Amino acid sequence: MERGYLGEFELMILLTVIHLGEEAYGVPISREMEKQRRRGVSAGSVYAALERLEQKGLVKSEIGDPTPERGGKAKRYFRVTKEGLRQLHKTRRVLTAMWKELPEFKGEPA
């Protein structure tokens, strides 16, 4: 069955996970999202989106070792799957094609 296109938040999360590589767990993902969006991000919403993406088979998660600085809680690392990459490229192709169809913007924000 053909999947739907990625939502804005899901798209940003997938790109962030790829950008962070081996270090893609909750804290850096949330920080990077905050930096890019220039506003606060709830860790719960990041995990909720990651759960959805995992159910769709677009990301995979693995649990690391527990660490004392996290109160003995382990980190959960995320990785984009081949299907996730395929979806990203597809979404980019569609968005790029749609942008190209638009007339030139006037007064575009810097």
Added chain:
Amino acid sequence: MKRENPPAVARWILEHLVPGKKNDALAGDLLEEFRCGRSSRWYWRQVLSAFVLGFMQESRMNWSVFVFAFFWALPASALWIAVIRWQSGTFFARRWDLPWPYSMICELGLTFGSQVLYVWAGVIFGFAIFSAAKKQFKVRYLVRGIGISLSAYLITFVAFFVWRLIFPMPFDIRFVTPAGLIVSLSMIAFRMTFFVAVVAGLWSACVSASQKKIRTVA
């Protein structure tokens, strides 16, 4: 001075009440951020947001539990009235003539006991259906569901008791009409106690049973 630990109540809510399998990792992430200088207010906001989002997500994934509990709770008020009408010709009708504590035991056995049995029947029946659909039956999850449904029912039973003190039933329960059964606020509140208890029990039994295990990195 930088605080080492976040608010204990918020932490407990996060670790015990937020639904989903991500709680440990999320709890660790929030603790790591808190120890890097985030405020208690920020921590509380994150926990409450995780609670609401987690609950909404689990509800979307397990809507069938709500549907089952709704239909199980629907005839509860009619059954209760049937029990009240039935007991009028039996030993239970004279329970208040008995010495204490036998009078109280009879009262609890009739009202609370029969209602708890109905809740448990719902949890067992629902668990059997969902387990058959998922081809996975584990007795320990069922036992947990029964225990949780009892706790939830105790809480809602007290809440309903308080409700009835504030809003007494505007009719004699023995002579209520079918229309009164459906639209009466008291009867809706009464059904809610069953709905909440069956949802809590089934959620605990079925949702826990179906949660996937996450692979652990060696």
